[in-house]
Amino acid sequence: MLEEPNSIPLIEALKDQGIYGTGTCRANRLKGADHKLKSEKQLKELGRGACSVVSNNANITVTRWLDSSVIHMVSSCAGQSPEDVANRWVKKEKRMMMVQKPFSVALYNQHMGGVDLVDQCLAMYPHRRRNKRWYIRVFFHFLDVTIVNAWRLYQMFGLEKMRLLLFKASVARALINSGTLQQCKRGRPSGTPQPMKRRAVSKVAREVRFATEYHWPQLIEVKNANRCHDVACTRKTKYICMQCCVPLCPGCFTNFHTA
Template identity: 25%
Template sequence: MPQRGDTNYDKLHKLRPFLERISHNFQKALNPNECMAVDESMIKFKGRSSIKQYLPRKPTKRGYKVWVLADKSGYAWTLDIYTGKNDNAVKKKLGERVVKDFSENIKGKDHRVHFDNYFSSPDLLRDLKENKIHACGTVNPSRKSLPMLKSDKEMKRDDYDWATSNTGLSVMKWKDKRSVHLLSNFHDPTQRTEVTRKKKDGNEMKVSCHIALSDYNTNVNCVDKFDQLKGVYETDRKSRKWWHRTFWYFIDATVVNALEMKLPKMTLKDFRREIARDLVTPALVALRGKKRSLSSHLRFNKKKPNVPKSVRLESSSHQPERPTRRSCAACSSKKQQIRTDWMCSVCKVPLCLGKRKTCFQDYHAS
């Protein structure tokens, strides 16, 4: 590891090869959805570390901050851990640089990227538009280069104001209970839609707003969906070593991303069970000659046994043995009962074996 002060010094030196490899695989494995979002995620850590951050508005307030670019399904396409200031130098326009770095591999593909006011600025959206990337986000009205719009005192609920630039940017202001400022490089500020709001008495009413705001509210929660899926069955292991938390965070992220690619679709719990079973299958099959039985790891139906493919197709450990005479699991049916003297020693499933019967071979071939 390079010494502190060296040009190649990296606070994530221990994990850097792992992080680069896994981030490359995330981008290689799946083409992202058209709608994407950039936001912050947190790795919980309460110990002492120079890269630990404090974000009071996040559910996890203390830990490592991770920049995430995720698509609408919750697939985390790009992740990067924030390591803080280098040599105590103040980093200007940090949010802009994060979005620009993340959007390098989606240039010219007309993706729609959404983010909050920490990242957005007129310069950023102008640069993204030149690279054929649609972008939309809330914006702080005190940002430079923004035009003056109506003040809050001049506006009532459901009122709006907007302005456009000669570079194709639109600035919109909508008054609800509070004022909302939006910045977009592809929305038409004159297009309107309706949203539902509640009155003080609890009744609902329809109010009109910019279509850009409705689009933003629908697609900005991509990273939140990723965090939600990752946190349901999170690998929560306490450790004094700073890199343990980071390592397990990316392992959980890998499981969530793999779930989005899984066909047919299944629940996250069943998918994690399937991963665990596939990982321990070689060891389970190797126990065939010992007293320990596989029956506790296999799920049986009332009619026919159901052995997972990971067990059924594992290596050549499956050998025939003679138990009591039972109905064949492959060719026997209610109309025609076919009994056999043979059973698989690993799967514990009765199967026909003979010159004219190939149930044993067929059952372990597909």
């Protein structure tokens, strides 16, 4: 399902990629199809629920439907038939009436709940930093959409309940703690580049520590061994966890990543 801004070229481009879409469209984005449809005056003469449909050579359907106002639907997979009915309140007559509803509108309303939920979650904690560069705003918008989708998947897998704000904070901590840092030395640079070393952190984020992948021991070249981060262990080791970046004895991996 597509929200504004939607257009016929967008629906055609998605169809060429094998993606079928249905969405509302503004009257000034119909690419001349509005001249082939019945006018708003003609629809009002027919009454509420009247509609007019036109298709182009690419089988893209444009539907103009009269509800409380005129609505334009553009679709590559739905048109007028099969029609559905909807209950509408008539304010002047103070009664309910049955209104004919095109299939494209019914399909749009049926699958629109997910998009509405995403928009609601995005509006709860939006990115507040203003920027005149449009691509920066687009980047942070898609970043927020990605986090909201990840939060929904996190809930669908039956994991512990977590508010969206706490989930965003945990993702930020995990990204910060999983960064890399290159050691810088004074003097002339050597001919061979220095290898990248992962930054060791004293406290591992829960999202990184209890992840189910990439927890492998790695022997590092250090002069002095470091204390193992497992609570039940008091030894020192030269091994670290490649995912958590903390010193761990090879035998303490299971207890540290499951306790």
